[in-house]
Amino acid sequence: MNESVRKAADILSALADVGRDASAREIGVLLDLPKSTVQRLLQALEQSGLVRQDSASRRYGLGPMTLTLGMSYLDRIDVRSQALPHMMRLRDDLDETIALAVRVGHSRVYVEQVESRSGLKAKAEVGRPYPLWAGAAGRVLLASLSREELIRFTLDVGDAAFTHVTPPTLNGLLAQIEETRRRGYAWAFEEAMRGVHTVAAPIPISMSEVAALSVSGPSTWFDESRMKDATGPLMDAARAISSSMGYTNPLPSPGKMA
Structure with missing residues (x-):
């Protein structure tokens, strides 16, 4: 370049x-x-x-x-149109905010969002870059990278990038990514946004790319019990979106959630 x-x-x-x-x-x-x-x-x-x-x-x-x-880029992302009906059904079922994110370089960008109808809601800014190394959606997107790509990513962003997330170490992040791969989903507690808990799952959108589908809610309401209840429907929705795009979503069964 x-x-x-x-x-x-x-x-x-x-x-x-x-x-x-x-x-x-x-x-x-x-x-x-x-x-x-x-x-x-x-x-x-x-x-x-x-x-x-x-x-x-x-x-x-x-x-x-x-x-x-940015709007031109969003218009070219087919997964938005495929995902939106499933996102709306998931929002109606859970009454939490449902979001769709993709990886852009070292960031994740939310390309679609369906907000909770509740007075208590958590939302991200569509089109704004968020750090890829923080949050459940970020870990889901990182988990799709090969070992070589992940090493290159961590070298590019440097150790300082990991000091504001939990756990605050590079090795801790790598351990979380490995756990995300094993489970097929990720949880985050007030990482990317204060006062917000999130569950995210991957949606394969090509042979080498995934998007991240997430459910977010206020930490005062969306506690571990509700996060666990939301994970199964979230993974079902991710599978359905992936299937509608012609890909098989390699997620564990919701019954195997740890």
Whole structure:
């Protein structure tokens, strides 16, 4: 990849990760790049609409073109249309928020979501990148990688990326991924979002890719007992979506849940 293109992509990823406007200096510190380099690339990205600069603060944020590109990407993901009817039925059965995520680089992106009708609900932001190493959906997506891909991923993100999740070590994450492969699903307790518990299962969408189907609820309500009750229906829905796309979902039977 051209070095300038890679740095420009890193800038866009950094702006997505911080979730707020940032100065050229702040972005340079995050990416270990000279401020002059960041400023030059930001100006080029601004001309294309990929970033925009606030006239008062002089800080930069993602521009409208990123939404256009993101929506175009979402429109090309066939699993959304196949999954939505199953997601709605699962929401109606469990009255919890149901979400569908895919892997994009080192992040997971929610491409569809059906919210709980309850006043107590937990939801993610569709289209926003979330760290792939945190949360049940992230572990489900990581569990689909080969050993070589997983090693490369952990080398790329570095040990520092794992300090805010439980367990707070790289080896702990690898152990969780292995457990996810064994069970065929993953649980997370307030990892990606405070006050939210999540159960996730994989949906094969091609010979080498999976999506993650998840059920999330407030930790005050969606406790271990309700998570266990939700896991079987979740896995059934994941199998049904996979089957509708012509793939066999290699999930353990719900009766074998640990």
